[in-house]
Amino acid sequence: MGAAGSRVERVLAGDVPALAQLMRDLDDGLPAGRDDLRTLYPHTGRAFVVGITGSPGVGKSTVVDGLITRYRAAGRRVGVVAIDPSSPFSGGAILGDRIRMQRHATDAGVFIRSLATRGQVGGLTRSTADLVAVLDAAGYAVILVETVGVGQAEIDVVTTTDAAVVITAPGLGDEVQALKAGILEIADVLVVNKADREGADRAMKDLSTMLDLRRQSALPSVPLLSVVATTGQGMDALRSAIDGVQARPAEARGARRRQQAEAQLLAVVTDITRAALQAGVAGDKAAATGKPGSVAALVDDIAARRTDPYTAARALLSAGMLR
Amino acid sequence: MGAAGSRVERVLAGDVPALAQLMRDLDDGLPAGRDDLRTLYPHTGRAFVVGITGSPGVGKSTVVDGLITRYRAAGRRVGVVAIDPSSPFSGGAILGDRIRMQRHATDAGVFIRSLATRGQVGGLTRSTADLVAVLDAAGYAVILVETVGVGQAEIDVVTTTDAAVVITAPGLGDEVQALKAGILEIADVLVVNKADREGADRAMKDLSTMLDLRRQSALPSVPLLSVVATTGQGMDALRSAIDGVQARPAEARGARRRQQAEAQLLAVVTDITRAALQAGVAGDKAAATGKPGSVAALVDDIAARRTDPYTAARALLSAGMLR
Numbered sequence: 001m002g003a004a005g006s007r008v009e010r011v012l013a014g015d016v017p018a019l020a021q022l023m024r025d026l027d028d029g030l031p032a033g034r035d036d037l038r039t040l041y042p043h044t045g046r047a048f049v050v051g052i053t054g055s056p057g058v059g060k061s062t063v064v065d066g067l068i069t070r071y072r073a074a075g076r077r078v079g080v081v082a083i084d085p086s087s088p089f090s091g092g093a094i095l096g097d098r099i100r101m102q103r104h105a106t107d108a109g110v111f112i113r114s115l116a117t118r119g120q121v122g123g124l125t126r127s128t129a130d131l132v133a134v135l136d137a138a139g140y141a142v143i144l145v146e147t148v149g150v151g152q153a154e155i156d157v158v159t160t161t162d163a164a165v166v167i168t169a170p171g172l173g174d175e176v177q178a179l180k181a182g183i184l185e186i187a188d189v190l191v192v193n194k195a196d197r198e199g200a201d202r203a204m205k206d207l208s209t210m211l212d213l214r215r216q217s218a219l220p221s222v223p224l225l226s227v228v229a230t231t232g233q234g235m236d237a238l239r240s241a242i243d244g245v246q247a248r249p250a251e252a253r254g255a256r257r258r259q260q261a262e263a264q265l266l267a268v269v270t271d272i273t274r275a276a277l278q279a280g281v282a283g284d285k286a287a288a289t290g291k292p293g294s295v296a297a298l299v300d301d302i303a304a305r306r307t308d309p310y311t312a313a314r315a316l317l318s319a320g321m322l323r
Numbered sequence: 324m325g326a327a328g329s330r331v332e333r334v335l336a337g338d339v340p341a342l343a344q345l346m347r348d349l350d351d352g353l354p355a356g357r358d359d360l361r362t363l364y365p366h367t368g369r370a371f372v373v374g375i376t377g378s379p380g381v382g383k384s385t386v387v388d389g390l391i392t393r394y395r396a397a398g399r400r401v402g403v404v405a406i407d408p409s410s411p412f413s414g415g416a417i418l419g420d421r422i423r424m425q426r427h428a429t430d431a432g433v434f435i436r437s438l439a440t441r442g443q444v445g446g447l448t449r450s451t452a453d454l455v456a457v458l459d460a461a462g463y464a465v466i467l468v469e470t471v472g473v474g475q476a477e478i479d480v481v482t483t484t485d486a487a488v489v490i491t492a493p494g495l496g497d498e499v500q501a502l503k504a505g506i507l508e509i510a511d512v513l514v515v516n517k518a519d520r521e522g523a524d525r526a527m528k529d530l531s532t533m534l535d536l537r538r539q540s541a542l543p544s545v546p547l548l549s550v551v552a553t554t555g556q557g558m559d560a561l562r563s564a565i566d567g568v569q570a571r572p573a574e575a576r577g578a579r580r581r582q583q584a585e586a587q588l589l590a591v592v593t594d595i596t597r598a599a600l601q602a603g604v605a606g607d608k609a610a611a612t613g614k615p616g617s618v619a620a621l622v623d624d625i626a627a628r629r630t631d632p633y634t635a636a637r638a639l640l641s642a643g644m645l646r
Binding site (some may be wrong): 008034037041042043044045104177185224254257258260261262264265266267269272273274277278281283296299300302303304307308309310311312313314316317318320322323 | 357360361364365366367370442452564573577580581584585587588589590591592593596597600601606610621622623625626627628629630631633634635636637639640643645646
């Protein structure tokens, strides 16, 4: 096929310029993007989506880089969505060692896309799901979603993948260790990177103890691996561990997909509601600020304590003003 | 008054057991808590709400501790809401040096409450706003909201305060510095803590340069202070800088309050929508899984790619199923 036909047909044929253009349209919130995504949706669900998360400095990008190499060696096309924690206002992004991944940029079997976390909560889950769906429809067999596991929004993104790889490294502060305890519970595979550094044994031991505690509950067991991503040590084992998640029984995979669907549905509903609320405030202001019953008037009433957010929210939802 | 009368009356009289009980009811999602909050709402809006944020390890709790001491010396009652970044599943919390603050626990003019970030995005903004409203109604003149400025959800919380104090410290890694650039833009007051450490001059210089860049835009100027919270150095100046934000023109304060109201309204709407969605899925499952047109059936359809999240979301909102 190649460059012929509609944009949807070209994306389905794996045409890179077409999918890059569609992603830009989705970023810009253009209706054409949304329409194409809807048409593509029945063709998704084939890719295996792997979330890669961990605190800043654990070496996530290097691990992602190593996984790309291994999937490519096996002939599989790889898509990457790299989420940059960035300013909610200006969108400045962390580059750091993400540059490393760019050496795959000349490989037609690899597509890398960064996503800034500017914008509101919930929006991140939706944007990520959109990019994953486009890559999935375009035939990328494996999609890696890299995110910094520091905020609830980033954790939510990882829970909407087929497999969550949580990375840690020795030598991070106590507080970071405690943060990590939170995302440990979403892990399908647990990795200690930089295993050649001082403190790696201690980290493995600590995590092992935590996993033992977890094992006492009914949760599935979680492989714990030590790797040195910069040298490749342990990286084949990591790939195998991820394959192990993919090989889980159909029932477990189905439950996970339904969980993803529910999260996506909520993200889209939240997005629509937020857009309606903001458009309401802006529109009312443009017309006549504070006319009774309008969204802007309700916001003014809350600010002045003439009403409370709960009563106002019920009023908006009952009047069908947020859809 | 004291312990007599309804719970609302007792909270308004500043009765600590009554407000602690109300906070527990709100945590547990009891209708009685919501009803009391609604009744209290007209009595809120008097407190000055200060957000204190920064990366892990910058010494936020020590700064909060120093501010409590200074406000108390001036005879003002202080409420603290300390947000713990914790597991989304088990709610394990970071204690760290927060213990320090507890020395104020015997002071009847200070009320400290921790809030775990478990639960969904959006919920954090709502929960924080609820606790702030209760403390406000109970007559606490200053309310400090301490949060780790790492995730979008935590940043959102700070933007719903009257003044945002962003704290940094020398000796944090590059990536953390970059993260900080994001929350810099929400700052009303910027603080370099641990100013006696190596690298403090460099940090002051870097931030000064960033503020110069910001000054070229139309944004209001931001005071930059260096403090050593453990010794108290610079802490009086910090208090003065916060007073300076409180003394801004009525118009600026009004705009901020409307912004808060809008954020709170959205948070409540999102909460209601999410609860309705989850109740829908659970209820459908309990009754008959997947009966056509039900929420659970829609989720199944998305998971199986028989429909897409956008079409499903519109269907739910149009049918008024999420309120």
